[in-house]
Amino acid sequence: MSLFLQQIMNGLTLGSIYGLVALGLTLVYGILHIPNFAHGALYMVGAFMSYFFMVDLGVHYWVAMAGSAVVVAVLAILCERLVFHPLRHSPPIHDKIAAIGILLFLEAVVQMFWGADFRRMSSPFTGIMNFDGLIIPEQRLLIVVSAFALVVALQLFLRKTMTGATIIAMAQNRDGAFLVGIDSNRVAMMTFAISGALAAVAATLYAPINLVYPAMGHLVIMKAFVIIILGGMGSVPGAIAGGMIIGFAEAFGGFYISTAYKDIIAFGLLVLILSWRPQGLFAKGAH
Amino acid sequence: MLYKIGTLLMKPGAKLVLLALAIAFPFMASNEYQVYVMASAFVWAIAVYGLNIITGYCGQLNLAHGGFFAIGAYTLGLLTADAGWSFWPAFIAALVMSAVLGFLVGIVSLRLKEHYFAIFTLCVGFIIYLLIDKWEGLTHGAIGVRDIAAPNGFGVVDFTDTTPFYYLVLAFLVFAIWFMGRLSRSLLGRTFLAIRNGDELAQSLGINLMRNKILAFVLSTVYAGMAGALYAGMVRIVGPEEANINHTFDMITYLLVGGIGTLTGPLLGTVGIVWITQSLQFLEEYRMIIFGPLLVLLVIFAPRGISGSFLTWMHHKAQSLAPGKKRKHSKVTADQKAREAESNA
Numbered sequence: 001m002s003l004f005l006q007q008i009m010n011g012l013t014l015g016s017i018y019g020l021v022a023l024g025l026t027l028v029y030g031i032l033h034i035p036n037f038a039h040g041a042l043y044m045v046g047a048f049m050s051y052f053f054m055v056d057l058g059v060h061y062w063v064a065m066a067g068s069a070v071v072v073a074v075l076a077i078l079c080e081r082l083v084f085h086p087l088r089h090s091p092p093i094h095d096k097i098a099a100i101g102i103l104l105f106l107e108a109v110v111q112m113f114w115g116a117d118f119r120r121m122s123s124p125f126t127g128i129m130n131f132d133g134l135i136i137p138e139q140r141l142l143i144v145v146s147a148f149a150l151v152v153a154l155q156l157f158l159r160k161t162m163t164g165a166t167i168i169a170m171a172q173n174r175d176g177a178f179l180v181g182i183d184s185n186r187v188a189m190m191t192f193a194i195s196g197a198l199a200a201v202a203a204t205l206y207a208p209i210n211l212v213y214p215a216m217g218h219l220v221i222m223k224a225f226v227i228i229i230l231g232g233m234g235s236v237p238g239a240i241a242g243g244m245i246i247g248f249a250e251a252f253g254g255f256y257i258s259t260a261y262k263d264i265i266a267f268g269l270l271v272l273i274l275s276w277r278p279q280g281l282f283a284k285g286a287h
Numbered sequence: 288m289l290y291k292i293g294t295l296l297m298k299p300g301a302k303l304v305l306l307a308l309a310i311a312f313p314f315m316a317s318n319e320y321q322v323y324v325m326a327s328a329f330v331w332a333i334a335v336y337g338l339n340i341i342t343g344y345c346g347q348l349n350l351a352h353g354g355f356f357a358i359g360a361y362t363l364g365l366l367t368a369d370a371g372w373s374f375w376p377a378f379i380a381a382l383v384m385s386a387v388l389g390f391l392v393g394i395v396s397l398r399l400k401e402h403y404f405a406i407f408t409l410c411v412g413f414i415i416y417l418l419i420d421k422w423e424g425l426t427h428g429a430i431g432v433r434d435i436a437a438p439n440g441f442g443v444v445d446f447t448d449t450t451p452f453y454y455l456v457l458a459f460l461v462f463a464i465w466f467m468g469r470l471s472r473s474l475l476g477r478t479f480l481a482i483r484n485g486d487e488l489a490q491s492l493g494i495n496l497m498r499n500k501i502l503a504f505v506l507s508t509v510y511a512g513m514a515g516a517l518y519a520g521m522v523r524i525v526g527p528e529e530a531n532i533n534h535t536f537d538m539i540t541y542l543l544v545g546g547i548g549t550l551t552g553p554l555l556g557t558v559g560i561v562w563i564t565q566s567l568q569f570l571e572e573y574r575m576i577i578f579g580p581l582l583v584l585l586v587i588f589a590p591r592g593i594s595g596s597f598l599t600w601m602h603h604k605a606q607s608l609a610p611g612k613k614r615k616h617s618k619v620t621a622d623q624k625a626r627e628a629e630s631n632a
Contacts, residue, residue, distance in 0.1 A: 035402040037409075086587050092401050093348050094586040097543060100536055101586070105579025112573050218532065222413055225406045233402070260421045267410040267417075271395065274407055278398045 002133045007251045013140045013209075015247025016147030020202035021220055022227040022239040023154065024195030030171035030234030031191045034084055034095045038102035039199060040221025046072045046200025047207045047216060048110050051121050061124050065204040069197040076196025077189050085188070103217075111214045123208035143205045150201065151240055154194070158236070167191055171234055219263060226270040245269075290604045297601065309457055313450045326453040328561035329460045330518050335541045335553035336463050337510025342539075343548035344476060345503040346483030347401075350535055351392065351408040354415030355508040357530035359385050359515025361419060361426060364525045367436035374438045378516050385512025386505050393504040397497060400486065409532070416530040431526030435519050446520070456517055460554075463510060468550055470506075479503050483548075540578050543585050546594030555593055 025039050049068035053059050059067070079102055087095045125138040158164040170177040170187045178184065203216075210216070227246050231238020246266050254262030295301065313322045334356050341349045362384040366377035396407045419426045426432070438446040438455060446452050470476045478499050481489040490496050519525050545556020564574050589596045 029402075033402075035406060083583050083587070090586065090590065091346075093342070093346065094590055096348055096402070096405055097539060098583045098586045100539060101579045101582030103579070104536055104540075104575040104582070108573050108575035108579060112576065219413075222410055226410065229403065229406060261417070264414060264417050264421075267414045270407070270410050271414075274399060274403070275395045278403070 003255075005134045007255050008248075009134070009136055009140060010255075011244070011248035011251035012144050013247070014250055015244035016144050017202050017206045017243075018220070018223055018227055018247055019240045019243025020147050020150060020198050020205075022224040022231070022243050023151070023236065024198040025221075025224050026228045026231070026234055026236060026239040027167070027171075027191050028195050029228065030236075031167065031188060032084060032088070033092075034099065035225065035233075036195075037096060037099040037221065038079060038106065039195065039224065040217030041103040041106035042072050042076055042196050042217075043199040043203045043220055044214060044217035045075060045106055045110060046196075047121070047203035047212045048114060049200065050204040050207065051114075051119060051212050054121065061204075065201060068204055069200040072196040072200035073193040074196075076192040080188055080192040084192075085185070107214050107217075114214070116214055119212040121207040121212050125208075137209070139205075139208050143209075146201070146205055150198065154198075155236070163190070223266045226266045229270060230273060290601070290608070293597070293601045293604070296597075306461065310454075313453055319449050322449050322453050324561065324565050325558075326449065326456045326521060327518075328558045329453075329456045330514050330521065331538065331541065331561065332554050332557040333456075333460055333463045333517070334511050334514035335538050335545075335557050336467055337507040337514070338538050338542055339507075339548065339553050340467070340470070340479070340510065341503050341507035343542065343552075344471065344479040344483060345500060347397070347500065347504070348405040349408050349504070349507065350405055350532070351412035351415065352507070352511050352538055353532060353534035354412040354530050355385050355389060355511035356515040356518070356534060357415060357419060357525070357527075358388055358508075359512030360519040360525045360529050361432065361515075362512070363516040363519045364432035364435045365426070368432050368434045372436075374436045374520060377436070378438075378520075381512050381516035382509055385508045385515070389505045389508025389512075390501065392508075393501040397500040397504060412530070412532055412535060416527060416532070419530050420527040426527070429527060431524060432519075433524050435523045435525065437523065438520050452521060456521070459513065459517060463513070464550070464554065471550060475499070475502070480548075540582055542592075543582060543590075544592055546592030546596070547590070549592070549594035549598065552592050552594040559593075 021039070021043055024042075025036060028034060028036050028039070046068050049071045050061075050064040053064035053067045054061065057064075083098050083102060084095055087098055123139055125142050127138045129136045129138060129141065156164075158168055166177070166182045166187050167190065169180070169182055170184065174184075177187075223246055227242035228235075228239055229242075230245060231240075231242035246269070249265050249269060250262050253265040257265075312325055316322050316325070334352065337355075338349065338352045341347050341352075359381045362381040363374075363377045366372040366380055367374060372380070392408075392411055396404055396411065399407050420428060422428070438452070440446050440451065444451050446455055478489070478494055481492065481494060482496060482499060482503075486496060515529070518529070541556040541560055542553055543556070544560060545554065546552025560578070567574075585592065591599065
């Protein structure tokens with residue numbers, strides 16, 4: 001029983017991280033209809049920035065997380081301004097290739113400064129809590145709680161504030177948003193900033209129980225894509241639900257089926273689902 | 288002046304000069320290593336031609352291309368090293384394998400459009416990598432496949448030597464380009480272009496989207512499998528890294544720099560970039576610091592690469608020089624004409 005609960009905890013942890021990354025991806029897709037292949041690289045840069053702030057500048061974990069979120073948010077805005085904005089009228093294949101270009105560039109830069117080694121990042125939350133045989137490391141609890149808080153905060157921002165409403169409006173109907181005087185540049189930059197910051201926070205949360213290395217974004221971004229396809233591209237609740245589905249599938253699959261193949265589970269699910277419903281699980285209408 | 292050089296390059300004879308240069312290359316090279324590098328550039332160029340069919344002509348960004356390259360390499364490697372086949376039957380088997388797997392992936396993935404297709408193939412590429420890496424019983428996992436057979440020679444020709452292998456690869460490359468040229472001029476090639484320019488319009492003209500897309504996809508995977516099999520026969524040892532997504536990204540870079548959707552682009556881009564990275568050895572690890580932004584700049588400012596930009600420029604020049612012709616061509620029609628000119632070139 002406690003092993004089962006343990007897997008639930010693992011599923012929740014993975015689901016939270018995947019959900020945060022997928023949220024950023026789905027927001028950007030909703031606004032600009034760009035599948036941002038560089039999002040995984042932003043996640044990776046987020047982890048390295050926190051590592052840099054903590055190890056080289058010696059600041060506290062939370063400060064490092066905030067600093068990294070700011071840096072990556074600025075980076076994401078730069079990507080939007082310098083790359084995706086000029087490409088807004090190009091055929092869709094162009095922004096995908098440009099996103100791959102950004103991804104390759106960011107990875108190479110990080111590798112130049114830090115090398116390709118695997119690094120361990122410490123966190124002040126190293127304790128382990130024992131609830132009647134159920135062992136929960138503090139960091140995992142922190143991940144779940146922070147992800148939940150962030151999702152609630154993001155929902156409040158999107159639903160209750162005027163600025164948040166502009167993002168929703170533009171995702172719903174671009175022309176309608178223009179008609180009521182919404183500045184698309186501002187919304188696009190804001191969306192990219194939020195998406196970058198979410199990626200950086202997710203990376204900083206997850207890095208202490210994982211490792212930090214230049215290729216760390218690859219698997220995460222692919223799983224995030226699987227998630228937003230599951231949840232419907234552009235849908236915020238879909239990203240969270242999809243994140244949890246993949247997180248749990250991996251935790252249970254990895255435990256009860258095979259550890260070696262656990263990374264295939266997400267992609268196998270995607271192949272199955274897209275063969276059956278090419279438009280995604282929860283999406284309305286075909287794309 | 289530049290225009291005159293350009294017209295010379297566009298002449299049919301230019302191809303023969305290029306071929307003669309390629310045949311003479313081993314005699315001009317100062318050492319065997321250069322011949323080896325050129326042969327590997329040609330192998331990659333064959334794979335990039337495959338990518339050009341599905342991505343350049345048909346407009347579907349296939350991110351599993353490196354995976355199919357690895358499937359070709361592993362089919363050949365496993366059949367020769369483990370099953371004891373000789374090279375040529377295994378080579379045919381590698382082509383068949385990449386065609387069959389390409390067909391199976393195609394019937395699922397090509398129902399998806401644009402972004403979905405790109406993301407799906409990204410995942411397929413990763414599944415191929417994971418399977419090769421983890422399925423130790425079949426693929427030997429991370430150790431890779433060793434002792435792969437070299438192509439059987441005949442008479443005094445021994446393909447374990449670099450120079451004969453170079454000519455073998457060159458022969459395959461010439462065949463690949465010739466086939467591609469025939470394809471791009473044929474009705475089928477124009478059908479692919481129509482699909483790239485607009486799914487729905489193509490469909491309304493009575494084009495069977497699914498059938499043509501699958502055909503383009505299978506052709507592209509066979510090209511990738513052929514390149515992979517040749518690669519395995521050249522380096523004689525393959526590992527899971529052949530299926531790494533970075534190979535797909537490299538091939539996209541070659542294709543885009545050379546000119547996506549053009550006949551000469553893949554060759555130009557691959558050979559050019561392979562030599563640039565070779566001559567700047569220190570770049571090898573950090574080459575993406577340059578090529579990453581280069582990709583971005585290319586899609587923003589010159590999305591048609593070297594070949595495409597050259598053809599467009601030649602066309603504009605030809606129009607402005609042509610006497611007694613109306614000069615009021617809109618940019619769009621000029622571009623279209625350039626495209627036609629190049630698919631005829």
